[in-house]
Amino acid sequence: MQNEELIQQINQLRQQKKAIILAHNYQRPEIQDIADYVGDSIELARKSMEEEEARILVVAAVDFMAENAVLLNPHKKVLLPNQYAHCPMARMLSIDTIEAYRKKYPGLPMVLYVNTFAEAKSRCDVCCTSANAVKIVERLDSESVIFGPDCNLAEYVQEKTQKHVIPIPQHGYCPTHSFFDELTIRRLKSQYPDALVLVHPECTQEVRHAADFIGSTSQILHYAKESNAKTYIIGTEEGILHRLKKENPHKEFILAHVLGICPNMKLTTLENIYQSLKEELYPITIPKTIAAKARRSLKKMFALSS
Numbered sequence: 001m002q003n004e005e006l007i008q009q010i011n012q013l014r015q016q017k018k019a020i021i022l023a024h025n026y027q028r029p030e031i032q033d034i035a036d037y038v039g040d041s042i043e044l045a046r047k048s049m050e051e052e053e054a055r056i057l058v059v060a061a062v063d064f065m066a067e068n069a070v071l072l073n074p075h076k077k078v079l080l081p082n083q084y085a086h087c088p089m090a091r092m093l094s095i096d097t098i099e100a101y102r103k104k105y106p107g108l109p110m111v112l113y114v115n116t117f118a119e120a121k122s123r124c125d126v127c128c129t130s131a132n133a134v135k136i137v138e139r140l141d142s143e144s145v146i147f148g149p150d151c152n153l154a155e156y157v158q159e160k161t162q163k164h165v166i167p168i169p170q171h172g173y174c175p176t177h178s179f180f181d182e183l184t185i186r187r188l189k190s191q192y193p194d195a196l197v198l199v200h201p202e203c204t205q206e207v208r209h210a211a212d213f214i215g216s217t218s219q220i221l222h223y224a225k226e227s228n229a230k231t232y233i234i235g236t237e238e239g240i241l242h243r244l245k246k247e248n249p250h251k252e253f254i255l256a257h258v259l260g261i262c263p264n265m266k267l268t269t270l271e272n273i274y275q276s277l278k279e280e281l282y283p284i285t286i287p288k289t290i291a292a293k294a295r296r297s298l299k300k301m302f303a304l305s306s
Helices: 003-018 029-034 041-050 062-072 095-104 131-136 151-161 182-191 204-209 217-226 241-247 270-279 288-305
Strands: 019-024 037-039 055-058 078-079 112-113 126-128 144-148 164-167 196-199 231-235 253-257
Touching: 003 029, 003 270, 019 041, 019 131, 029 270, 029 288, 041 055, 041 062, 041 241, 055 062, 055 270, 062 078, 062 204, 078 288, 095 112, 112 131, 112 182, 112 196, 126 131, 131 144, 131 151, 131 241, 144 151, 144 270, 151 164, 182 204, 182 270, 196 217, 231 241
Parallel strands: 019 037, 019 055, 055 078, 112 126, 112 144, 144 164, 196 231, 231 253
Antiparallel strands: none
């Protein structure tokens, strides 16, 4: 089917099945354009909770984001349209590693990024996002915390809070954000001297120190909208450029590195969305005992960040 026909079929199916489509900021442009909501992982999970009439949630993102939707919407069916849309960083943190760190640092609170699987969330004290990680750690009554799985975000939190942040695992990272480098940003700045550099905290310290602004995808979107600058160098996954350009048509956005593209986020296609809705593929389930504990970690995050 052509895209126009696929979109027509998708629209019919989501009406018939009381389904909503949630797309992450890193998805392909055509996926963002057909979505009911576009946002970061927790924005999407929160939006899904507000849709009380929805029976099916189609999460156009990666696996842990679909799990987040399940945790916060236990009575809705959650579908991941492409079963191979995995997050490599989430896979870097094993349960064995969590248990080893608990034994090594008894009594220390463990903060896990939402970019983890439900079973990992079920074993931490509280979750965080890139947007609220600093606030969450600041509000914990401890001068030391265990934080994972992104070591760059852990380092950023330590810089901002002055607390001792122990990364778990020691070298967890986002492969896509690892492509951004200070030298390329400096070269782009020489080409576009008036440009502002906006980067994600999953970038390395050198890249963060070269930036004018550091923030989550939602914070980058807000900053670009409110700023008077006309040109921006963007240090996060390429998919966000589509939304930045739509929301700011008179501004210019340049990706900070040509390799800043997540192949896992780009796996989901319109055909996947159509087949997922038509056949209700691929449902995400989480054992109840794990889900209950993981949900508590997410809810504590909401309480501490409010």
